[in-house]
Amino acid sequence: MTRSIQQDRSIEKSEAKTANFNQESIFKIDELFFSRTDNRGVIEAFNSVFSRISEHADDALRGAPHKVIRHSDMPKAVFWLIWDTLKAGKPITGYVKNRAKSGRYYWVYAVIAPVDGGFLSVRMKPTSPMLATVAELYKKILRLEREDGLSPEKSAAVLLQEIRSMGFDDYMDFQAHALVTEFQARENALGRTPFNALTNAIRVAEAERMICDKIASITDELAQGAIYILNMKLQAVKLGRDRAAIDAISNNYDLILGDIKSGITRLKSIMSDASTSNFSSRKESQILLCASSIMAEVVQNFDQGDEPMTTEERERESVYLRNLHAAFSNKSTASVSAMMDECRQVLGRMDSLRQTLLGLSAVRVSLRVETNRLGERARGLDSLISEIDQSHQRVRNDLEQMFETASHFSSAITAS
Template identity: 30%
Template sequence: MFFSTTDARGVIVEGNDVFTRVSGYDATELIGKPHNIIRHPDMPRVAFQLLWENLRAGRLFAGYVKNRAKDGDYYWVFAVIVPLGDGRLLSIRFKPTSPTLATVEQLYGRLRAAEAAVLAEQGTPKAAMERSRAQLETELRALGFPSYDLFAHVALNAELSHRDEQLAREGRALFPAALAGAGVTPARTLLYAESRRVYDRVTTLFRDLHAFVRFHGELQAAGRSVGGVAEDFRTHALNVNITAQRHGIEGRTVGMVASFLDRYAQELGHGTRELGQHIARTSTATESINAEVAVARLQMEMVLVFQAELARGEGAAARDRLAMLVDLQEAFATRTRAAARAIAELQSESTSLAGSRDLLSKVAMSIQLAQVRGLTESARIAGAENLRAMFADFRRKIDETNTQLTALDDALSHLGTLTAHTPQLVAEVGSAAEAIRQRVRELSAA
């Protein structure tokens, strides 16, 4: 793991020792140079277009980057870049190990080829990026990602989880259990211990959210299924009405029942559309808190790794190096505040989602009562076997709806569990982050 900071133009301001070791450059060769000094020609232009779009809008950027070392060799990183609030940018990178990297390598090759084709046709770099971007969006949709940001969030979670599994198998840790070194003071020992405790809380939150991803998928699937059933109800109600008219006066009552069914089916359709909107917003809120917590966890890891680096005395342990620790801790505090906002949005949407589900249940009950009445009335009409078959089919559709609503209940139950205990944990992490931020500032000023 390593990090660096740049100014708003992308010029390197500072970086830790691992950055210089991996890149092969001395610190004096990097500081004051544009960050693209390590840019590899295999990187598609569109990746940097997305990067700057996000950062200029005040959003974080996450993605796979192929870098070139001083000796011409290359190395892959998963980079998470966030604005620091004063025009500077903080970039934390770690080695990607998940199978997603192989997919991205091939994708980048195709995007680079698309850009090269436009340039070979005397097209402008802007036109090359536009073609590359259109291809990127098409390929991501084919993989099930409606946006690059969603892909990046999923990839970040996948990389962190895959790395955790690898470390556990090999019995290794990212950082030591306690600091050791000649320059370790009691103040630094206390800071490191507190940072470890906060990291443990963030890791627990990360794993809770990661486990919820499966239930979140079930929530989306259940919502889609209920929406499909609603349209079937309207079609069936229309067919019943047409068939009832063929039975003349005897079919009039059944026709009235069909009209009620059509009205309830419309209400069900309206309710499922509203449900879909709440599920979409819940999805966005869940993705947001997932990303914020994953980035916060990565930033706290970097805080701990850098503290251990300073304790080992790698490089000059001057005050300006402690200022780099301030940047890392500030970034972590910012992410925990963002996570708190995201969980508040998730709580609000989960409440609205539960309300939509209750409304659907009431409409489904009304449809069931109308179906029973229709079956009773059609039984009084001689030769109306077709009507009775239709109402029997209605019952099957009702049972299917209730099954889907039950599946929705299961997903909502898990969502409720998540939103019940997560806010308190986020609040605890936030309070601890502010306390550590103050301690880091005092240590840096001492």
């Protein structure tokens, strides 16, 4: 009889969990929660928001593996990426679907980082349209894992491939976009003023990408300059004794074009770190700025809250939280400072290019005046001048767009 009752209770619990499977364990957008584990992923500390949402008693959570809240809808690929990144000593962020004790689910956007002796994860409620996109992506990856028997590592490779097909360079690019999107959605929902440091970092990153694209375009266009100079010299040869002026103009054109090429090369050198790394340092700065702001809020909530901890536990966890906040804050400050230094260099180079471009325009005017003076004898130069005019206009348009974009740098510097 006792055995039958136990079986009935077990069946009732199982049915209750099944009924709850599609129900959400609700928490508010202003709530943040954290948990800290050792190097093996065993939970050592957490706040009351975490225990409430997970529906586990404090004693049951402490000492339990963090996978106690893992949801079956989560692909192994995500956890492989998380552990691979953490073991390399780097923080990582991402969407995670968790499972409460009752079987209910709850989505979080997690910021996870190595700390002394383990790892610390801070979670917020995701509310942007990105969540629906990621949920569908996870379903696809999970299906492939089950149908094709993919290992976690191979599944992670498929996940990264899918992320690239969505238009992201890599996971760094994806998580920067996702975290900024969720962070800003949360700030807007809470009625907070825009986070200027993050706004400026985004503007600088966008401006740098555009400038790098324009540098490539101008470089290709300037390569035609050697052909124009050769053609000018060939036309000068045909002029015989009247060649001196055209020779002089072609030489001046060559010198000024060389100055522009040198200026573009120096500008390219300034931008090289950004472009060759797919702007990963800019994306990392955005992640760090968001993480620093989130951690500051976690620290404040912890200090003002009434967590069920002993004085010793509170002091210990406060140190972990403050240290992680300091790490994010210091790294983000250093990253933004480096961006501002680069901005100043770019602005200086832009001014120099503007002046050099005026000199090139003067040479073009001289060429046109001399061509008109020579009349019929310089007939072959007309079409060349037209080609040069069109080429210079393309360069001018690209440079003007770069000059305009540089104003974003100036604004960011002023705001900082």
